[in-house]
Amino acid sequence: MHFRLPPSIHQVEAMWRLGPCASCSCVSDVAPASSSRKSDSVDLRPLSAGALSASQSQSPRPGLYTARHRVTQELAALKVLDRRLLRQRATRRRLRQEVRVLQLARGHQNLLQLHEAKAVGARVELAFELARGGEVMRRLRSERDASRVLQQAAHGLQFLHERGVVHGEVRPEHLLFSDDEPDARVLLAAFGRAAPWRSLTLRCRPKTRGFLWDDVHHARFVPPFLLRRKNGLKWTEAVAEDKGGRLVTNWSETQQIDVWALGVTLYVMLCGCFPFGGGDGREDNVADIERRVLQEKLTFPRTAHC
Numbered sequence: 001m002h003f004r005l006p007p008s009i010h011q012v013e014a015m016w017r018l019g020p021c022a023s024c025s026c027v028s029d030v031a032p033a034s035s036s037r038k039s040d041s042v043d044l045r046p047l048s049a050g051a052l053s054a055s056q057s058q059s060p061r062p063g064l065y066t067a068r069h070r071v072t073q074e075l076a077a078l079k080v081l082d083r084r085l086l087r088q089r090a091t092r093r094r095l096r097q098e099v100r101v102l103q104l105a106r107g108h109q110n111l112l113q114l115h116e117a118k119a120v121g122a123r124v125e126l127a128f129e130l131a132r133g134g135e136v137m138r139r140l141r142s143e144r145d146a147s148r149v150l151q152q153a154a155h156g157l158q159f160l161h162e163r164g165v166v167h168g169e170v171r172p173e174h175l176l177f178s179d180d181e182p183d184a185r186v187l188l189a190a191f192g193r194a195a196p197w198r199s200l201t202l203r204c205r206p207k208t209r210g211f212l213w214d215d216v217h218h219a220r221f222v223p224p225f226l227l228r229r230k231n232g233l234k235w236t237e238a239v240a241e242d243k244g245g246r247l248v249t250n251w252s253e254t255q256q257i258d259v260w261a262l263g264v265t266l267y268v269m270l271c272g273c274f275p276f277g278g279g280d281g282r283e284d285n286v287a288d289i290e291r292r293v294l295q296e297k298l299t300f301p302r303t304a305h306c
Contacts, residue, residue, distance in 0.1 A: 066130060076115055077128040083119065094192070099126075101194040104163045110156035112176070112189040133177025133184045137269065146269040149175060150262070152186035157258050160194070166254045168193035170261035171221065172268050197254040219289045220274050223260035225253065227290050271301055 067078040086092050102114035113129040133139070136149050153175055160167055169190055177184040226248070248254050267275045276292040 067127065069127075075130050075132075077130045079126040079128065081124040081126075083122050083124055086124065095124075097195055098191050101160075101165055101191050101196075104165055105160060105191070108156055108159040109185050110152045110188060111159060112187045112191075129178075129187070131176035131187050131189065132179045133181075135173055136175045136177055136186060137172050139177065140269055143270065146266065149186050149269060150266050153188055153262060153265075156186075156188040157262065161255050161258070164196050164198070164251070165194055166197050167191070167258050168195065169218075170258050170265055172265050175265070197248075197251050216284050216286055216289065219286045221261040221264050222290070222293070223256050224293055225256065227294055231290075273301065 063080040065078045065080065067076055069076065086095065099117055105111040106113065112131065114126060115129065116127040118125060140146055157167060167188065174188065174190040176187045176189050178187055264275060275298055276296050
């Protein structure tokens with residue numbers, strides 16, 4: 001496709017109109033882009049549910065569309081953000097980090113590609129590769145299928161890890177097929193939590209000892225060593241203030257977050273349910289899930305899709 005990313009830091013302001021900090025996207029540091037600047041995308045349509053994760057991330061309230069390039073007529077997944085949402089420094093930082101990671105992910109066939117990002121009037125547009133095949137879970141029919149998905153997802157993760165990046169949110173719903181063909185590529189998507197490991201902020205809440213990002217779904221993918229470490233901390237206000245509740249201290253541990261989550265994802269692909277009794281009809285909460293992961297033995301159901 002002929003969407004393009006800035007080849008160098010110094011060319012970003014002209015191409016993206018997002019400010020002088022390149023992929024950093026510090027949009028509040030410059031005047032708004034001219035309202036006469038045209039989008040390269042036309043024929044916008046809401047992105048179908050099956051391909052939703054193709055451009056979904058943790059950035060705030062994105063509008064998700066399929067779009068056709070004005071010149072090439074090729075389709076892409078377009079995420080549209082209201083620039084007013086980027087007035088907060090933390091929000092700009094998250095978007096900056098997401099774009100930086102997506103640039104590091106360029107060129108790998110098993111990572112969803114960002115083609116272009118720029119400001120258009122009051123909007124910020126991010127054009128992604130369109131994963132026409134939708135989520136892999138919709139098309140899995142055999143262990144052979146699951147094996148192929150695992151292999152390609154692992155290749156994408158290896159590419160990120162070799163560049164010092166942790167994905168942080170490997171989930172079944174974030175694995176997509178590039179198209180509807182039998183040999184479609186597997187794409188790892190959703191880079192909203194991805195980060196260079198040295199800037200990873202995996203922390204706990206001092207009062208509840210809960211992860212800052214936790215909920216029942218995400219708790220199923222947390223590796224045991226993090227749960228033990230979180231539960232073993234003696235929380236005081238001093239610890240919270242001085243150490244910030246940081247749970248990951250080196251790159252080897254950071255990689256385990258993605259590897260464990262990929263293992264949980266494989267279990268879901270093979271069995272149709274979560275390991276350690278999650279989602280088996282019992283009422284789940286974060287504390288119960290953590291206890292099961294730490295105390296229960298891993299078992300496999302006699303039949304899949306339990």
